[in-house]
Amino acid sequence: MLHGEELDRVGIDGWLEGYQRKELLRILTCGSVDDGKSTLIGRLLHDSAGVFEDQLKALKKDTTRFGTTGEEIDFALLMDGLQAEREQGITIDVAYRYFSTPRRKFIVADTPGHEQYTRNMATGASTSDLAIILIDARKGVLAQTRRHAFICSLLGIKHVVIAVNKMDLVEYSQEVFEAIRRECSEFLGRLSIPDVHFIPMSARRGENVVGRSETMPWYQGAPLLDYLETVHIAGDRNTIDLRLPVQLVLRPNLDFRGFAGTIASGVLRKGDEIVALPSGRRAFVKQVFVSGAEREEAGPGMAVTITLDREIDISRGDLIARPNNAPMLEHAVEAMVVWMNEAALEPGRQYLIQQCALQAPVAVTDLRYRIDVNSLKSESATQLGLNEIGRIRMECAKPIGADPYVRNRQTGAFILIDRMTNATVGAGMILDRTPAEQALDRERRSHDAGTNLSPHAGTVTPEQRAAxxxxxxxxxxxxxxxxxxxxxxxxxxxxxxxxxxxxxxxxxxxxxxxxxxxxxxxxxxxxxxxxxxxxxxxxxxxxxxxxxxxxxxxxxxxxxxxxxxxxxxxxxxxxxxxxxxxxxxxxxxxxxxxxxxxxxxxxxxxxxxxxxxxxxxxxxxxxxxxxxxxxxxxxxxxxxxxxxxx
Amino acid sequence: MTTLHLSHLEQLEAESIQIIREVVAQFEKPVMLFSIGKDSLAMLRLAEKAFAPGKLPFPLMHVNTTFKFKEMISFRDEFVKARGHTLIEWINQEGVKAGITPFNAGTQRYTHVMKTEALKQALSHYGFDAAFGGARRDEEKSRAKERVFSFRDRFHTWDPKNQRPELWNLYNGRVAKGESIRVFPLSNWTELDVWLYVYKEQIPVVPLYFAKPRPVVNRNGTWIMRDDDRMPLEPGEVPEMRSVRFRTLGCYPLTGAVDSQASNLREVLEEMLRSRTSERQGRVIDYDEAGSMEQKKKEGYF
Structure with missing residues (x-):
């Protein structure tokens, strides 16, 4: 038990102190059941003491009933949640698992590898910092491997581990591993994933998962868990562009008017000048409360309430930014969408968009193309079916204060909601726009005074020029x-x-x-x-x-x-x-x-x-x-x- | 810059606050289920922070089965009064009239009538469209796939095949009339996280969590505390005083105690860190069958 050993070393007070400082890492695992993905997660949980004895006992009972491993404990069964699915032997949704080591706490989003489940993978990827893509060493790079890497890239995951699993079944061959690495590197180079690691392993035998493998002396790198504990993610946060979507206006009494929300990016300090969008009104920050306590400043991811030095009109769905660094306010948006519903997306249809705290009607005006996730080629299409990905143009009833997703994973993201069924039907990532469309939009904007938010103070930034x-x-x-x-x-x-x-x-x-x-x-x-x-x-x-x-x-x-x-x-x-x-x-x-x-x-x-x-x-x-x-x-x-x- | 860095616990706290605020923004009549356990208390603290310096914009509700530990009820009343919250207590009077107890009705039927049915009655009676619960995904296998916003039809039932995808921190809370959601702001917390939070925030908890000599009898290998004389004794059975504590709290006849000397939070944490069993082991209700929680949820249980 890791906790026990750590306790012996540092004592309970030392442990409590350390636990409070742990960092959180969110991981997505992609691969099919056959790649040994569930076995890998079960192994991580088990070897890092995330599985308790009574769960293990239930697992042993389950192994004899559903297992595929004979006498050995089937770690995969730890992972499969709903009973009916377990009997079919497949996982069909996103399941979340938790474990921690002395250094970090981990949340694992487990998503299935079947062809039709792009939707689930995108869901898991949307909140993940890192993805583990499993490859069966015997089968090498498959179409699904490309698909997984593409979705990770599309959803903005910056760190990817290619786990070449089942090395025990290819006699721990370095040649097999290197051939897979070469093939992966070729297509990964075409995606935007800045940090990629390759690790040869055998999840079932626990080799290069938690401990180093002695059977692969040619592999000089760290085992998976070491890497997960040390990968640097603090730099992934955007601390530059202040964006505070207003979730709620709190008015507990006549003297207090607070704007509550979670900082999407950037830093906010007492005394800062802010601009509220879409009104364009400015004010100075009077107080900053972080999780209910008054503080001098607040950063990305913090749940804050702020008060201002003057009364300006701000309501739910508005966005607080800086006067010299505010996002474009757009009625028309270009975006990549992952379609999540049986009823296909069709140009001309209306939906509701939810972006940050904003909910508003939108019309999809164009479906520019669909992406074949296996070849990564774009092809023309008249509709976007379940689990398909494509690029659309939308027009929104209200102006959207948005950043490109590549720049901001919070303000650049949105979901589409079906107005009849209320179902969440699509997930989108906002793109930069072409000059022609911008010109069109500018024309419209000139009729709409107050939304023209060109900066008044400060120098023009490269981002603003690009925009x-x-x-x-x-x-x-x-x-x-x-x-x-x-x-x-x-x-x-x-x-x-x-x-x-x-x-x-x-x-x-x-x-x-x-x-x-x-x-x-x-x-x-x-x-x-x-x-x-x-x-x-x-x-x-x-x-x-x-x-x-x-x-x-x-x-x-x-x-x-x-x-x-x-x-x-x-x-x-x-x-x-x-x-x-x-x-x-x-x-x-x-x-x-x-x-x-x-x-x-x-x-x-x-x-x-x-x-x-x-x-x-x-x-x-x-x-x-x-x-x-x-x-x-x-x-x-x-x-x-x-x-x-x- | 160190004040700008979030530890995992601070990150979980911020995410939960965002969820709680989102419900208040999107729903007309939310309620927070208050079970008096540590998870409920942690969730309540998060809600207080979400709306500070103001008060909670929703009431708390306790579904009382009438078999809760006496200490839970006295703690509840004092705590709620001290914090100035509004509490609704709901008891299924039909169940009481029918004389249903865990002893005469069997665990499953008792739970169904006094918890599941009671909860549905209460939600319909007050017309709540969103109910916060303190459940966590790490509690049980079928919970691992639960959404943060869990949709229920007008009969309060849950269809595992028909839940909405949840991406980023965007929660789609649109419901048709009569439909409702259960919300789980602690979804991503583990048992350890909750205890750590209770410790860090110095949240008072029911003393039953700490070891003390208590009158218990052994039933099927589980120590059950005889909290009052409604619990019939088997022939020859004599309650003995043992130093025990409870890892979870619920109806006393259905909640197992563990042998323990840990009389304060620090000691409980140390004991738990060295423990080799998960917390739900003390619960009689979902111990019988691997898929039993899923079955209960489909019927409207939390």
Missing amino acids: RVGQRPFTLWLTGLPRSGKSSLANALERTLFERGLQSVVLDGESLRKGLSSDLGFSERDRAEHVRRASELAKLLNDHGQAVIAAFVSPTAEQRERARSVVGAERFLELHCDASLEACEQRDSTGFYAKARAGEIANVTGVHTAYEPPTSPALRLDTVGASVEANVARILALLESRLLVG
Whole structure:
């Protein structure tokens, strides 16, 4: 028993002290029953003392009745809740489990892996910090693995553990594990999950779950529980953008008028100036109560009540923000939705939206596309059925103060409610919008005085500029040998983005050298300086909401790393235009390589100096075998999967 | 910046407060079930915090089976008075008239009439559209899948197949006339969390949770306290004084005591941390069959 051992070590007072400081980690487990998922959770609960003796006794009784493990205790039976389901041997809903270790308390959302249960997985994912995706080592990566990773990414989970289970059944083979890791890395690169870990394990035997496995000496990493206890999640919180959705107005007596709600993000202090949306009225914070006690400040996740220095009109559903950092107020919203009801979503239908504390009628005006969760390709659709995911446009009767979901997991989320049955039929994540739609909305807004909330004080932030332009800025960094097709790809891409209503700027070596870098030559130092200028320019453009397509040989990994850090890793995508030197020389019609070979030009990459291909680009594009159109399509798919373009 | 960091207990507290406020915002006539146990007391403290510095915007209701421990009732009356809350007590008078007791009716029928039916009568009588309960998901397997907002039809029954998905912290509380919800603000708390909260917040609890010599008899391996002489003794059975405490509180004939010397909260916590059995073991009512809780819930039990 972990508690017992800990008690012996620190005594009851030490234990009580420690317990009060524990952090909470919410975990989602994805995989099918056959992957050994329930066994894994049962194992975590059992080995960390989350299972009591009487439960174990009941479990032993259940094992003989329903179990599939013979004499061994079937940990899976700990997990399956409702009796009828247990008899069918399947789990069909989200079940929550609890356990704790000396360091953390854990809440596990267990969701089924069957094809039709996207809905349940999205439900579990919506509140999780981390997801464990199980893979049966014998079966390798399946369509469901891609689907699970995609839903995790869509719902904004930042930490994923790929648990390669049943290693005992593949003789603990490192080759099997590495092959799975390679295959996963390929598609995970197309999603936006910043932190991914791979752990080989055998849940049934408890190897690399709680304790290290001695059967896999080749695995140098930590066992699962160690990782769960230490993964850093505090940085996932948004402490920048103050958003306080008003849940209730408390008026216990004539002298007190408090606004109660849970801080979605940001920090609120006594004396701060705030703005209430949609009214746009401002006031200063007089008092802050956190869980009923008066405090100086409050942060994300805290249940607060605040009072203000003056009477302004605020009611349930309103949003409190800062005057120089307020979300866009929109009547029209673009969003990804997961459909959760048998009655399909159809454009033209009306629902109720619930976003933060706001409930209002909305009409779905467009179904832009549906995503095939297995291939991650978008396809046109006339309706969205149960467990399907798609992108919609909605118009709301009231303006919604919302942030893009990628920026704010609270204000960017909503549910849709059927007005007849009151059922929750859809879950949505708000996206950034295209300029055309924004223009349309602005037009409407000009008729609607008081909702135009352009900042009055403070500098304009990159986020605000991006919001004004209506696109999420990014830099596509195309690297490759001279004549590998970078510039033609860049130009074709710009054209495609332009046609989709997105603005982008192409930066390439040739044009920059005519102006900005005209003082530079081709020495190693000058080349590095050239790349530096290009990166700074890309950053500047991104900060102004423009997308950048940068086409530079940038031959060394170091130069490209520097570019990444200048631009910012979160908006930098490295694309490798992969063409052999031979192919580049062959397609060269300008005589560039011929002159280099003849010694007329010095310092030519590929000929005189080496080109270091990227080891893990966001995409490796075959610019010899594949057409420009095909490569543009791949880049678009990448941008879509990262929700950079819609 | 340390004041901006939430420990797990503070996070659970904040989430529960959000749930309680959401119910008050979305429903017309909520009520908080008050069973006098530690979970109820923790839930009540959360509600007080949710509306501080104001008072609770809803009453408390105790469904009394008439077989509760005497100490529970005296604690209840003093506590509620001291805190200035409004309490409704409901007893199923039909059950009382029919003379139903745990001894003559059998556990299942007694529970059904005096708890489940009584609760439904009370909710219908007052027209409450939302009732807070202190149940937790870690209590029992079928609870693990329970929603925070648990929907009941006009007959107060629960259909496990027809519950709404709950995403993020968005709770859809829309109901048709006559329909209601049961709300579980402590869904994500464990027994240990509740005790820790009681400890941290210094919430007074019924002294039955602490060990003291009490008159008990052994029935089927469980120590039952003879709280009054309505409980018939078996031939030759003589109550003995043992130092016992209760891990859960309910109807005294259905609540098992455990041998213990832990006479204060710190000692109870230490004993519990070293314990190897879960708390529901002391409850006679859902010990009989793996799916029994699910069956009771379908009939309208909490």
